[in-house]
Amino acid sequence: MINLDTPEVIEKVKTAMHNVAESMLRPYARKYDEAEHEYPKELDVFRGLNVMGGGKKKKDGEGKDKKDKKDRLGQNLGTVITVEEMCWGDAGLMLSIPNAGLGNAAIAAVATDEQKERFEGKWAAMAITEAESGSDSGSISTTAELDGDEWVLNGEKIFVTCADRCDAVVVWATVDKEAGKAGIKSFVVEKGTPGFTLDHLEHKLGIRASDTGTFVLNNCRIPKDNILGSPEVKKTTEGFKGVMKTFDNTRPMVAAMALGIARAALDFTREKMEETGVSIDYETNPNNQSALQKEYLMMEATLEASRLLTWRAAWMADNETPNSLEASMSKAKAGRAGTLITQKCCELLGPLGVSREYLAEKWMRDSKIMDIFEGTGQIQHLIIARNVLKMSSKELK
Numbered sequence: 001m002i003n004l005d006t007p008e009v010i011e012k013v014k015t016a017m018h019n020v021a022e023s024m025l026r027p028y029a030r031k032y033d034e035a036e037h038e039y040p041k042e043l044d045v046f047r048g049l050n051v052m053g054g055g056k057k058k059k060d061g062e063g064k065d066k067k068d069k070k071d072r073l074g075q076n077l078g079t080v081i082t083v084e085e086m087c088w089g090d091a092g093l094m095l096s097i098p099n100a101g102l103g104n105a106a107i108a109a110v111a112t113d114e115q116k117e118r119f120e121g122k123w124a125a126m127a128i129t130e131a132e133s134g135s136d137s138g139s140i141s142t143t144a145e146l147d148g149d150e151w152v153l154n155g156e157k158i159f160v161t162c163a164d165r166c167d168a169v170v171v172w173a174t175v176d177k178e179a180g181k182a183g184i185k186s187f188v189v190e191k192g193t194p195g196f197t198l199d200h201l202e203h204k205l206g207i208r209a210s211d212t213g214t215f216v217l218n219n220c221r222i223p224k225d226n227i228l229g230s231p232e233v234k235k236t237t238e239g240f241k242g243v244m245k246t247f248d249n250t251r252p253m254v255a256a257m258a259l260g261i262a263r264a265a266l267d268f269t270r271e272k273m274e275e276t277g278v279s280i281d282y283e284t285n286p287n288n289q290s291a292l293q294k295e296y297l298m299m300e301a302t303l304e305a306s307r308l309l310t311w312r313a314a315w316m317a318d319n320e321t322p323n324s325l326e327a328s329m330s331k332a333k334a335g336r337a338g339t340l341i342t343q344k345c346c347e348l349l350g351p352l353g354v355s356r357e358y359l360a361e362k363w364m365r366d367s368k369i370m371d372i373f374e375g376t377g378q379i380q381h382l383i384i385a386r387n388v389l390k391m392s393s394k395e396l397k
Contacts, residue, residue, distance in 0.1 A: 010073060010077075013073065013078055013081050013082065014081055014085055017082045017085035018085045018088065020051075020085075020086070020089070021086050021088050021089025021090075024089070025089030025090040025094065026089045026090060028040060028090070028209075029092075029359055029362065030356075030359065030362070032093060032096075032208070032209035033092065036208040036209075039164075039165060039211075040093055040096055043096055043097055044098070046098055046099075047098045048099075051082070051097055051100060074317075074318025075318060076249060076314040076317040077315050079253060081256070083253050083257055084256040084257070084260040084263070084307075087258075087259070087260025088260040088264045088267075091206075091260065091261055091366045091370075092206070092209030092210040095161060095162065095209075096162065096211075098123050098165075099122070099123045101124045101125045101126065101161065101166055102126035102170075102250055103124025103126040103168065103169060103170035104123070105246060105249050106124070106228065107124055107170065107188070109245055109246045109249055110186070110229050110245070110246065114225075115188070115225070119168065123165065123166045123167045124166060124188070125161055125169045126169070127157035127160045127215055128140070128172045129160075130155065130156060130158060135375060135376050138180065138184065140155075140172055140174060140184060141177075142154065142155025142156070142172065142173040142174065142217065143173055144174065144175050144185065144187060144227075146175070147221075150221045150223060150224060151187060151222050151223075151227065152220065152221055153187065153189065153196075153219075153222065154217055154218060154219060155217050156199075156215070156217070157215045157217070158214045159212055160213055160215055161210060161212055161373075162210065163198055163212060163213030163214070164201060164211045164213055168189060169191070169196075169215065170188055171186065171187050171188075171217070172185075172186050172187075175233060176233045185228070185231065186227070186228045187222060187228065188226045188228065189220060189226070190222075194221065195217060195220035196215065197215065197218070198213050198214070199216050200214055201213045202214075204369075205365050205368065205369075206362070206366035206368055245324075247375065248322075248327045250374055251313070251327040251328060251330065251331040251375065251380075252310050252313040254331055254334075254370055254373065255333070256310055256334070257370050258339075258367060258371070259303065259307055259338065261338055261342060261363050261366050261367045261370070262299075262334075262337060262341040262342055263303060265342045265345040265346075265360060265364070266300060266345065268349075269345045269348055269360075270296065272349060272352060278293065280297065286298065295348060296348075299340075299341045299345075303337060305333065306330070309330040309334070310330040312326055324383070324387065325384060325388070328383040328384050331374065331377075331380050332380035335370045335372075335380075336371055336377050338367040338370050338371070339368055339371050342360075342366075345363075346360050346361060346364050382396070382397075
């Protein structure tokens with residue numbers, strides 16, 4: 001028999017993180033939406049804590065024997081559960097939690113043990129996007145040239161999350177433009193390094209509590225061993241695929257962010273519906289209920305489907321199963337669902353949905369970016385198609 005009840009270990013994490021979100025993030029959501037670029041000092045209580053770890057990371061060799069393959073709450077699944085709850089509180093503030101940057105995920109995914117120890121405790125942002133390179137990460141033009149015991153980086157990176165608050169940035173650059181994707185590597189550049197300048201911060205539609213900025217690298221010199229992974233350029237794109245594996249972990253995280261925002265909007269909508277005497281009936285066919293009730297039930301079902309896709313992608317990562325397809329599926333589904341659900345909630349709420357007295361309009365603004373960053377929905381559909389049809393990027397563009 002299949003048991004669809006949520007395991008106790010998951011419920012404990014959800015409850016604990018929900019309490020944190022409710023008491024420490026939701027109360028400041030509007031404050032830092034209004035005070036864009038101001039650091040949320042209330043988040044200093046999280047410094048030094050592994051809030052986004054969420055679960056236990058397997059040790060080398062663990063899980064290889066059949067008797068050791070018992071399902072557990074791994075690091076990735078624990079993280080997406082934590083992220084959803086925290087974003088129910090506020091997505092912008094969740095992105096501003098110290099030491100929880102996307103660059104930290106990259107370091108965790110591909111850094112050596114020595115590098116992980118050296119960069120431990122640093123808040124790392126991720127710098128990929130360029131003015132001429134958005135969804136196509138393989139076309140970046142920022143360069144890295146080896147000069148003795150140092151790499152020299154030149155270029156510009158835009159839309160970097162936590163640009164002002166981070167301690168270091170994982171910068172994607174090419175060591176050999178003629179090699180195409182095979183020449184792309186990632187480098188850790190610490191703030192304060194000469195030639196590494198934060199040019200400006202963006203003013204945004206949503207997640208305004210999170211700072212987003214542009215970096216300029218002008219003959220920026222970093223130590224030779226600050227490259228993540230091998231500096232060797234191979235004829236194949238295996239090296240680039242290794243760099244891209246970061247997304248297999250971070251895309252389910254973004255999907256979870258969309259889930260948290262959408263659930264916040266659904267919870268508020270249900271609360272206001274019940275205040276007017278409209279309750280949700282799970283025993284009656286949705287087609288035999290009011291249009292309002294049916295709309296809510298359909299949104300709730302979409303949210304649950306998105307959550308199951310996200311959890312599956314994270315579980316696969318924890319169990320060392322290739323999850324590129326599932327990671328893109330979860331991101332595409334949840335990103336789009338979050339946008340549609342928050343928009344529909346604002347529509348159903350009427351004046352309450354657009355009033356700044358409530359957070360519904362903010363959730364609608366916040367949710368849109370979840371369908372864009374870490375790979376747009378369109379790019380996710382392309383990746384999914386390539387995986388399903390077993391076609392390369394050259395065969396299916």
